[in-house]
Amino acid sequence: MYAFDIKRPSKLKKARKILKKNEGAQVLGGGQTLIPTLKQRLAAPSALVSLARIDELKGIRQKGDELIIGAASTHEEVAADGTIAALSSLAGGIGDPAVRARGTIGGSLANNDPSACYPAAALGLCATIVTNKRKISADEFFTGLFETALRDGEIIKAVNFPIPEAAAYEKFDQPASRFALVGVFVSQCKGDVRVAVTGASEDGVFRWADAEAALAENFNPAALEGLSVDPAGMIADIHGSPEYRAHLIGVMAKRAVAAAG
Amino acid sequence: MTQVSMTVNGKAVSVEAEGNTLLSTFLREGLGMTGTHVGCDTSQCGVCVVHVNGRPVKSCNMFAAEAEGAEVATIEGMANEDGSLGVIQQAFQDNHGLQCGFCTPGMVMSAAALLAENPKPSEAEIRAYLSGNLCRCTGYHNIIKSILAASGQEMKVAAE
Numbered sequence: 267m268y269a270f271d272i273k274r275p276s277k278l279k280k281a282r283k284i285l286k287k288n289e290g291a292q293v294l295g296g297g298q299t300l301i302p303t304l305k306q307r308l309a310a311p312s313a314l315v316s317l318a319r320i321d322e323l324k325g326i327r328q329k330g331d332e333l334i335i336g337a338a339s340t341h342e343e344v345a346a347d348g349t350i351a352a353l354s355s356l357a358g359g360i361g362d363p364a365v366r367a368r369g370t371i372g373g374s375l376a377n378n379d380p381s382a383c384y385p386a387a388a389l390g391l392c393a394t395i396v397t398n399k400r401k402i403s404a405d406e407f408f409t410g411l412f413e414t415a416l417r418d419g420e421i422i423k424a425v426n427f428p429i430p431e432a433a434a435y436e437k438f439d440q441p442a443s444r445f446a447l448v449g450v451f452v453s454q455c456k457g458d459v460r461v462a463v464t465g466a467s468e469d470g471v472f473r474w475a476d477a478e479a480a481l482a483e484n485f486n487p488a489a490l491e492g493l494s495v496d497p498a499g500m501i502a503d504i505h506g507s508p509e510y511r512a513h514l515i516g517v518m519a520k521r522a523v524a525a526a527g
Numbered sequence: 528m529t530q531v532s533m534t535v536n537g538k539a540v541s542v543e544a545e546g547n548t549l550l551s552t553f554l555r556e557g558l559g560m561t562g563t564h565v566g567c568d569t570s571q572c573g574v575c576v577v578h579v580n581g582r583p584v585k586s587c588n589m590f591a592a593e594a595e596g597a598e599v600a601t602i603e604g605m606a607n608e609d610g611s612l613g614v615i616q617q618a619f620q621d622n623h624g625l626q627c628g629f630c631t632p633g634m635v636m637s638a639a640a641l642l643a644e645n646p647k648p649s650e651a652e653i654r655a656y657l658s659g660n661l662c663r664c665t666g667y668h669n670i671i672k673s674i675l676a677a678s679g680q681e682m683k684v685a686a687e
Contacts, residue, residue, distance in 0.1 A: 270547055271546040297588060
């Protein structure tokens with residue numbers, strides 16, 4: 267790793283100040299992706315600003331028909347919450363226990379790995395990403411491979427999830443990394459049906475519009491019979507071809523609908 | 528360099544560390560506690576698992592500075608006070624839960640975290656919990672058997 271200092275402010279405002287003052291400073295969440303990246307010298311921050319001591323970013327609470335999850339909540343904490351069963355089960359399936367004890371929801375969303383699980387939950391539940399500056403709808407938040415709508419120095423404070431009538435996430439594990447080879451999150455929320463797909467597209471998480479339309483008519487796995495996804499633009503790697511992933515989306519979507527129903 | 532202080536196996540420690548010093552490096556080089564191993568250094572293999580405030584973490588994937596003020600537990604703290612093997616360690620010895628022994632510190636620390644949460648785990652629960660701990664001798668069967676034994680359970684033998 268290149269050399270850098272770690273700052274550990276206890277207030278969000280202070281974190282913002284440090285980021286402003288130090289050009290090239292970067293935010294550190296749980297570090298489960300950032301630290302391996304630093305070890306490979308793929309990043310050279312002038313300083314890391316740890317969010318671990320900022321109480322404003324912690325805690326999970328229900329407010330009306332929304333579940334508000336502090337950005338620094340670990341996967342383990344979200345897994346233990348249970349208010350939205352599909353979301354907790356998704357969090358409990360990320361990585362392994364040691365990763366879940368450190369990795370955070372804010373970190374995962376800000377990183378927007380194309381195979382990460384949380385982006386599928388945020389998009390599949392139409393979550394709102396609350397930053398220190400504004401509120402961003404999940405539909406606007408994910409802008410491409412490892413790209414988000416976050417601006418320089420903008421910090422995620424919380425993620426607000428509407429509590430759905432029905433939801434489920436089905437992931438086909440890539441067994442070595444336990445990332446999603448393909449993962450599909452489906453939900454029914456205030457009459458809307460959403461189908462969000464991770465692990466498949468070269469552009470990162472996306473909504474499968476045809477499946478949403480079919481399921482809005484009939485929320486049943488049978489409604490997805492005959493639908494297919496175009497393999498163009500799907501990820502090709504040693505674990506699966508674009509055609510394989512495109513096919514898997516249909517399979518996982520059907521399983522998710524069955525589990526949600 | 529900044530001074531980083533924490534409690535390791537019940538003992539207060541304080542050592543100077545760089546911002547980029549990993550907790551595993553802090554333990555091994557700062558404190559000379561080489562029981563915690565470093566295998567892949569990419570957070571895949573789990574041999575570096577220690578407990579931070581009671582939770583299992585991969586110490587090669589956490590900065591020492593982030594453990595400031597924390598209670599850290601390592602493999603060195605798993606033996607009984609008289610130096611004899613702790614329950615989990617003894618079960619590993621009795622059941623041939625280690626071959627080369629390189630992954631053992633991580634396996635024992637993960638097992639301890641599991642048994643603290645779930646004192647009588649099923650075989651499937653043990654396997655799931657160890658998903659982030661790799662044994663390149665592939666000695667998994669006896670590792671599972673050891674953890675079952677440490678929890679006072681026997682492994683079910685497949686029908687012959």
